[in-house]
Amino acid sequence: MQVTRRQALGLSAGAVALVAFGPGLNAARADAAATDKSLMEFTGGKAPATGRITLNAPEIAENGNTVPISVSVESDMTDASYVESVVVLAEGNPNPSVATFHFTPMSGEASATTRMRLAGTQNVIAIAKMNDGSVFMDKKLVKVTIGGCGG
Amino acid sequence: MATPKPRVKVPKSASAGEVITIKTLISHNMESGQRKDKDGNVIPRQIINKFSCEFNGKPVFGCDIAPAISANPYFEFSAKVMESGSFTFTWVDDNGETYSHEQAIEVK
Numbered sequence: 640m641q642v643t644r645r646q647a648l649g650l651s652a653g654a655v656a657l658v659a660f661g662p663g664l665n666a667a668r669a670d671a672a673a674t675d676k677s678l679m680e681f682t683g684g685k686a687p688a689t690g691r692i693t694l695n696a697p698e699i700a701e702n703g704n705t706v707p708i709s710v711s712v713e714s715d716m717t718d719a720s721y722v723e724s725v726v727v728l729a730e731g732n733p734n735p736s737v738a739t740f741h742f743t744p745m746s747g748e749a750s751a752t753t754r755m756r757l758a759g760t761q762n763v764i765a766i767a768k769m770n771d772g773s774v775f776m777d778k779k780l781v782k783v784t785i786g787g788c789g790g
Numbered sequence: 791m792a793t794p795k796p797r798v799k800v801p802k803s804a805s806a807g808e809v810i811t812i813k814t815l816i817s818h819n820m821e822s823g824q825r826k827d828k829d830g831n832v833i834p835r836q837i838i839n840k841f842s843c844e845f846n847g848k849p850v851f852g853c854d855i856a857p858a859i860s861a862n863p864y865f866e867f868s869a870k871v872m873e874s875g876s877f878t879f880t881w882v883d884d885n886g887e888t889y890s891h892e893q894a895i896e897v898k
Contacts, residue, residue, distance in 0.1 A: 704860055704861070705860040705861075706860075709866070716870070729858055732858050733824055734856060734857065734858065736856040736858070737856050737858040737859065738853055738854065738855050738856060738858070738859055739853065739854040740851070740852070740853050740867075741849075741851065741852035741853065741854075742851060743848075743849050743850060743851070744870075745845060745848060745849070745850045745869060745870055746850055746851055746867065746868060746869060746870065747809035747810075747868045747869055747870030748809050748868040748870075750867065750868060751851070751853070751865065751866065751867045752864075752865070752866035752867070753853075753859060753860075753863065753864055753865050753866070754859070754860040754863070754864050755858050755859055755860060756822070756857075756858045756859070756860055757858075787860075
């Protein structure tokens with residue numbers, strides 16, 4: 640196969656770009672579009688409103704391997720009106736989904752705490768779905784000093 | 791990996807209708823499937839992908855888990871107790887195994 644000058648230049652430029660961005664920017668990193676897609680799947684195409692849900696996350700997380708987060712949603716948690724589920728998404732992780740919490744009226748309160756991994760500085764999003772279908776969202780930017788995805 | 795060991799904290803007693811806080815932890819590597827070993831081979835994903843809590847057979851709290859949950863997954867949530875009974879906690883591993891733990895509570 641004969642390689643033209645143009646092809647050779649293109650190839651080497653690509654290689655340089657890979658070397659330059661490879662380690663810093665994870666190729667498998669989820670982008671905002673993938674996050675939006677999983678968000679829309681969860682809400683069923685509805686745009687989430689703000690309020691009622693609170694996402695607590697540290698402003699600066701030194702270790703991306705264990706970032707404590709907690710979500711709580713204002714709700715009576717009665718049979719007539721309760722929070723069905725809460726999904727947590729991380730925009731900048733290789734896979735945006737983090738966890739989906741399922742609540743029932745027996746939960747008493749719609750709140751949950753866990754520890755998550757963050758690949759780097761990014762937005763963490765929590766979306767709550769009520770039993771009547773309305774959705775609420777909260778977003779927090781978490782600065783990560785050491786990423787937690789290894790590899 | 792050693793057998794995952796669940797640790798659960800539930801108050802011993804509560805008054806009827808009280809909302810109690812439950813803390814759970816299970817020892818597990820939560821191998822994300824993103825890491826590579828020395829030779830550059832991807833270490834296959836093995837995580838706990840589901841957690842659920844039931845009170846006297848009725849669901850209280852559940853969670854679908856992605857690899858973005860840290861090793862030794864920790865969950866803190868609440869439950870409303872109306873009568874004495876027992877909580878059953880179940881963790882489902884990627885390899886199909888389930889780990890469960892039971893804890894009783896007395897309601898006065």
